[in-house]
Amino acid sequence: MASDERHGESDGWRQWLRRASYYAEELYFGRYRSTIARARRDEEDLFMLLVYSEMMGVPNPASYYTMELQPLLLERFHDWHRRMGMERSPLDHFRCC
Amino acid sequence: MSAIFVLLSGLAAMALGYFVYSKFIAERIFQLDPDFRTPAHELEDGVDYVPTNKFILWGHHFTSVAGAAPIIGPAIAVIWGWGPAFAWVILGTIFFAGVHDAGAIWASVRHKARSIGAVTGDVVGPRARALFMIVIFLVLLMVNAVFAVAISGLLVNNPSAVVPAWGAIVVALIIGQMIYRFRINLLAVSIIGVVALYALIGIGPSVPVELPESVLGLPANSQWIILLFLYAAIASLLPVWVLLQPRDYINGLQLFIGLGLVYAAILLSNPSIVAPAFNTDVPAGTPSLIPLLFVTIACGAISGFHGLVSSGTTSKQISNEKDVRFVGYFGAVGEGCLALAAILVTTAGFATLGEWREIYGAFGDGGVNAFVTGGANIVAAGTGLSEAVAVTLLTVMAVLFAGTTMDTGVRLQRYIMQEWGTIYNLPILKNLPFATVLAVGACLALAFGAGGVDGTGGMLLWPLFGTTNQLLAGLTLLVMTVIIVRLGRSMWFTLIPLSFLLFMTTLALLVQLKTFYDAGNWFLFFLDILILVAAVMVLLEAVGVLRKHLRNAAATS
Numbered sequence: 001m002a003s004d005e006r007h008g009e010s011d012g013w014r015q016w017l018r019r020a021s022y023y024a025e026e027l028y029f030g031r032y033r034s035t036i037a038r039a040r041r042d043e044e045d046l047f048m049l050l051v052y053s054e055m056m057g058v059p060n061p062a063s064y065y066t067m068e069l070q071p072l073l074l075e076r077f078h079d080w081h082r083r084m085g086m087e088r089s090p091l092d093h094f095r096c097c
Numbered sequence: 098m099s100a101i102f103v104l105l106s107g108l109a110a111m112a113l114g115y116f117v118y119s120k121f122i123a124e125r126i127f128q129l130d131p132d133f134r135t136p137a138h139e140l141e142d143g144v145d146y147v148p149t150n151k152f153i154l155w156g157h158h159f160t161s162v163a164g165a166a167p168i169i170g171p172a173i174a175v176i177w178g179w180g181p182a183f184a185w186v187i188l189g190t191i192f193f194a195g196v197h198d199a200g201a202i203w204a205s206v207r208h209k210a211r212s213i214g215a216v217t218g219d220v221v222g223p224r225a226r227a228l229f230m231i232v233i234f235l236v237l238l239m240v241n242a243v244f245a246v247a248i249s250g251l252l253v254n255n256p257s258a259v260v261p262a263w264g265a266i267v268v269a270l271i272i273g274q275m276i277y278r279f280r281i282n283l284l285a286v287s288i289i290g291v292v293a294l295y296a297l298i299g300i301g302p303s304v305p306v307e308l309p310e311s312v313l314g315l316p317a318n319s320q321w322i323i324l325l326f327l328y329a330a331i332a333s334l335l336p337v338w339v340l341l342q343p344r345d346y347i348n349g350l351q352l353f354i355g356l357g358l359v360y361a362a363i364l365l366s367n368p369s370i371v372a373p374a375f376n377t378d379v380p381a382g383t384p385s386l387i388p389l390l391f392v393t394i395a396c397g398a399i400s401g402f403h404g405l406v407s408s409g410t411t412s413k414q415i416s417n418e419k420d421v422r423f424v425g426y427f428g429a430v431g432e433g434c435l436a437l438a439a440i441l442v443t444t445a446g447f448a449t450l451g452e453w454r455e456i457y458g459a460f461g462d463g464g465v466n467a468f469v470t471g472g473a474n475i476v477a478a479g480t481g482l483s484e485a486v487a488v489t490l491l492t493v494m495a496v497l498f499a500g501t502t503m504d505t506g507v508r509l510q511r512y513i514m515q516e517w518g519t520i521y522n523l524p525i526l527k528n529l530p531f532a533t534v535l536a537v538g539a540c541l542a543l544a545f546g547a548g549g550v551d552g553t554g555g556m557l558l559w560p561l562f563g564t565t566n567q568l569l570a571g572l573t574l575l576v577m578t579v580i581i582v583r584l585g586r587s588m589w590f591t592l593i594p595l596s597f598l599l600f601m602t603t604l605a606l607l608v609q610l611k612t613f614y615d616a617g618n619w620f621l622f623f624l625d626i627l628i629l630v631a632a633v634m635v636l637l638e639a640v641g642v643l644r645k646h647l648r649n650a651a652a653t654s
């Protein structure tokens with residue numbers, strides 16, 4: 001009985017801690033969520049440009065390596081070309097929509 | 098008069114305002130609807146539009162709007178006695194600020210969470226929108242200049258605060274690294290950060306730092322101002338996660354701790370207010386209470402700056418429209434509490450009336466230094482801290498408030514410059530370092546231009562800053578009034594504050610115009626004229642658009 005109670009107590013304490021952590025994290029990250037997400041997206045855009053540069057006629061010495069990544073990034077490709085202001089895929093042989 | 102009595106009656110009045118008046122406004126005027134699909138849900142993207150718990154949102158909103166302004170304004174305005182400042186802060190919070198802040202969020206939420214400037218363009222017209230941008234630019238310019246001057250004064254008067262105030266930046270840098278690079282638990286980091294900050298405050302008095310009396314003919318005040326802008330320029334170029342984010346967080350924690358400490362110290366030491374309720378014997382050169390009181394205390398009674406925060410970020414995160422009342426109105430109440438604390442420590446923190454009169458020897462003399470001295474006396478009496486540590490604590494509190502506002506202000510100023518570069522097709526303005534240098538240069542020119550090379554006269558700007566801030570609030574109230582008229586609801590609850598504000602700010606500008614003319618301060622004279630033109634344009638815009646809408650409403654009914 002006593003150990004049950006103690007167990008319950010430590011659970012309550014842990015739950016309190018979890019809730020406090022949640023509030024602290026929201027307070028820390030919430031206000032800058034959009035700024036940081038935007039910075040991350042900018043980085044992503046540059047990365048995508050590097051990966052697909054060869055296909056658009058921009059020579060890329062690392063194309064041997066980036067080529068390998070292309071199938072993995074296919075799903076993100078559609079979002080990227082739309083963000084870049086192109087409604088349709090800019091590449092004839094690389095269609096996603 | 099017992100400070101506790103004034104404190105409790107102020108809090109009771111604001112509580113009444115929240116529970117009764119804000120309920121009435123929310124239900125009858127704004128008619129907040131819990132079933133309305135807010136932009137946070139409608140446009141949810143996990144980036145800008147994120148439905149957020151109302152307590153957390155209140156925390157963000159309050160810490161964004163609370164800064165040094167609700168401390169400095171009341172600390173200057175008690176020169177007319179504590180009564181007028183108290184009445185304006187309490188009534189202003191209840192009938193002006195609360196309605197304005199909540200209304201700005203509401204108006205934005207009902208317009209796809211766009212900024213109040215954009216909403217102005219839709220509701221009032223493109224001319225009002227352009228006016229809005231100009232007034233925002235002027236407010237930011239003045240806020241940066243005034244705060245730099247205030248911080249430099251604090252650092253010169255209290256050398257013990259130099260190490261903790263700048264050390265807080267180092268603490269923030271380390272916290273940012275601990276969180277992002279080493280992924281240490283945030284609660285642990287918070288505790289470490291707060292302990293480190295207060296440890297620095299503890300050792301501050303034993304390591305005072307004073308700048309040389311003169312470098313290249315510049316006195317210590319000016320050196321600090323230049324250093325501060327140099328820092329602000331660098332800080333505004335760093336990625337936000339490196340400095341701004343941890344700095345804001347620590348500052349937010351410090352805000353709650355500091356405010357709690359001041360209130361607790363007042364309750365524990367029960368000081369008497371030594372300043373008169375109405376000061377009939379004001380120092381020579383003090384301007385008349387009407388209209389200057391209403392522009393000296395802007396934040397804490399009503400502030401247009403809050404509308405920018407309300408509509409820019411807060412409105413995108415409102416999960417349920419009903420939360421508008423808690424987040425907006427209660428945010429204003431929080432700010433009112435800060436202003437109330439400032440009034441109490443600057444009027445009850447001194448042993449005798451003579452001592453108080455010495456501090457308030459001339460208009461603008463008391464200010465934030467009176468807050469530090471009076472506050473330190475009360476905190477020392479209430480908590481048993483040594484006087485030197487208490488002085489450092491209060492100074493650091495004021496410096497950090499002003500400092501984070503400057504960080505954000507310079508960054509926003511730069512955004513505006515870059516936006517102008519895009520609008521007017523000037524590539525050089527879009528250049529990051531150039532835009533930053535231009536933003537900082539404009540603020541520096543203002544800080545020095547207002548009061549000569551020592552920069553100490555920069556506080557002359559304070560009432561002008563308040564005036565511009567009130568104009569901004571007036572524009573936001575105008576937008577709200579137009580929306581309310583269109584909806585066919587009673588407009589008096591926003592129209593009366595709007596008329597009062599426009600009348601008082603115009604009057605204050607005219608009074609100050611004469612003062613600057615008599616003093617031969619041409620720089621401020623022309624700045625005053627510029628703001629006066631903006632004020633008259635706001636007034637004309639308000640009369641024109643309201644007449645049009647009232648005529649339309651009459652025709653349709």
